[in-house]
Amino acid sequence: RVLVGTKVDENHANWATAYNMLTGIRVSVSRTNAKLDRSLTDEDFEAKQKSTFDIAGNELVPSAKYDFKFKDYAPWVFRHLRALFRLDPADYLMSLTGKYILSELGSPGKSGSFFYFSRDYKYIIKTIHHGEHKFMRKILKDYYNHVIDNPNTLLSQFYGLHRVKMPYGKKIHFVVMNNLFPPHKDIHTTFDLKGSTIGRDYREEDLEKNPRATLKDLNWLRRKRRLELGLQKRQLFLQQLQSDVKLLQKLKIMDYSLLIGVHDLQKGNGENLRDKTLQVFNPGGAAQTEGGPDPNQVLMRTPSKLESARKARELRQMVKAERPVPMRQTTDRMPDELAEGHSRGGVFYNDDGGLRATHEDNTPGEEVYYLGVIDCLTHYGMIKKLEHFWKGLSSDRTQISALPPEEYGDRFLKFMSGITVSPEEAAREQNDRVAA
Ligand code: ATP
Ligand code: CA
Ligand code: CA
Known part of the structure; x- marks a missing residue:
């Protein structure tokens, strides 16, 4: 399978930043991983670990290509979160920093x-604003506790919070x-749904140019789309969503969305190359080229099993060379009280990493x-x-319509409940309405 994005290599404007991000993660995460596991304390949620990198290096920090400072926030909390989310510590570093x-x-x-x-498409690094950063640190304990109580949470899984600063x-x-x-x-199709209809439309005319664009609420409704989950999975899904939204409401969070990627089993994988270049994960619908790959878009191949194994070995050696304690000695595992009954990967990511569509009569559907x-x-x-x-700048306020978190969450849940009604049930409701 071919993946596309703009490859960040040494000629890329953001190469140094990307390099520093990855170097910082590699060094500070392996430093934490190398220690014997222990339970969290209140201080762990406030903790930050600072490293100063330079070309020379010292006994604590290996040499790096550039001078920069790196901060790892709440490293122990995130180590535990990664374990709760069932990430293998060596794989995590390998995916991000193996190459x-x-x-x-x-x-x-x-x-x-x-x-x-x-490189392997498993993880996303998202830069965030200082405000979001401060807020995340503030809510970290609530988030952590929520993950413990909700092994099947649908909220974004956070694996690390960091900062880089160059001179x-x-x-x-x-x-x-x-x-x-x-x-x-x-x-094959992506939707970003908020439960609002104001401005929530991707111009259908642009779809031809950009068939993998992220569609929105109005596109969903226009297509009379449904999330077919069957009765049981629907209930689980809505229950989990309720619990997740309750946390978001409590923390006064809003503007989040339900992101849905649909894999059509009939279409399957392996369409032609041009199509693949268009299947770029291209959420904002940024300009895509017609007639073949954009020269800026470098095709990237998912590494084969063999390559991955080789990279894993290399990385372990690298880490070994840097740290006195080899990473494999870490005891990242779930706390005993959680190991039982904690089925991460979880109900919603069980069918090939996703959720297989199910008809009301419990037969499997044609989508994942x-x-x-x-x-969030x-x-x-x-x-x-x-x-x-914005008010000060223009009169167009429809772009941002701030709805208080309570109402935002309720509207969100109502919409998600609506789109998961089975076609049969919808038809029955329709009939009832006509009869009445
Ligand atoms: P805005 O605040 O304007 O909505 P943002 O920069 O905060 O933008 P997000 O809403 O987090 O961005 O994400 C933008 C798009 O990136 C999403 O619509 C989705 O297509 C994609 N995206 C974000 N997070 C993920 C994720 N965890 N997995 C897959 N795709 C994602
Ligand atoms: Ca945002
Ligand atoms: Ca968004």
Whole structure:
């Protein structure tokens, strides 16, 4: 399978930043991983670990290509989160830093955040604003406890929170999180749903140019789309969503969405190359070229099993050379009280990393859904401020319509409940209405 993005190599404008991000992650995460596991304390949630990199290096920090400072926030909390999310510590570092390849998605949203994929497409690095960063640290304990209580949570899985700073450069905050979409499956249609209809439309005319664009609520409704989950999975899904939204409401978060990638089993994988270049994960619908690959878009191949194994060996050796304790000696495992009954990977990511469509009569459907709640670091207060700012600039307020978190969450849940009604049930309801 061929993946596409803008490869960040040494000629790329953001190469040094990407290099520093990865070097910082490699060194600080392996430092934490090398220690014997222990339980978390309250201080762990506030902790930050600073490293200063330079060309010379010292006994604590290996030499690097550039001078920069790196901060690892709450390293022990994230080590435990990664274990809860069932990541293998060596694989995690290998995926991200085994080879210094990222592909950059530029800035798909309005927020100005940059997105980078790990080479194997499993992880996403998203740069975040200082406000989001501060907010994330504030809610970290609530998030952590929620993950413990909700092994099947649909919220973004956060694996690390970091900052890089280059001399005379800006501070860049970023998170590492799960890519909801699978490396091994084509996603044929993508929706980003908020439960709102105001401005939530991707211009259908542009779809021809950009068939893999991320569609929105109105496109969903126009297509009379449904998430077919069958009765049982629907109930599980809505229950989990309720619990997740309850947390978001409590934390006064809004503006999040349910991201849905649909894999059509009939179409399967392996369409022609041109199609593949268009299947770029291209959420904001940034300009795509017609008639073949854009020269800026470097095709990237998913590594074979053999390559991956070789890289894993290399990385372990690298880590060994740097650290007195080899990484494999770490005891990253779930706390005993959680190991039982904790089925991460979980109900919603069970069918080939996704959720197989199910008809009301429990027969399997023709699609696999890859879904989760994303962009969940926007505090109501931040939006309010933004809105104020926009109000001062123009009269067009429809772009940002701040709905208080309670209402936002209720509207979101109502919409998701609506789109998971089975076609049969919808027909019955329709009949009842006609009869009445
Ligand atoms: P805005 O605030 O303007 O919505 P943003 O920069 O905060 O933008 P997000 O909403 O987090 O960006 O994400 C933008 C797009 O990136 C999403 O619509 C989705 O297509 C893609 N995306 C984000 N997070 C993930 C993820 N975890 N897995 C897969 N795709 C993702
Ligand atoms: Ca968003
Ligand atoms: Ca956002």
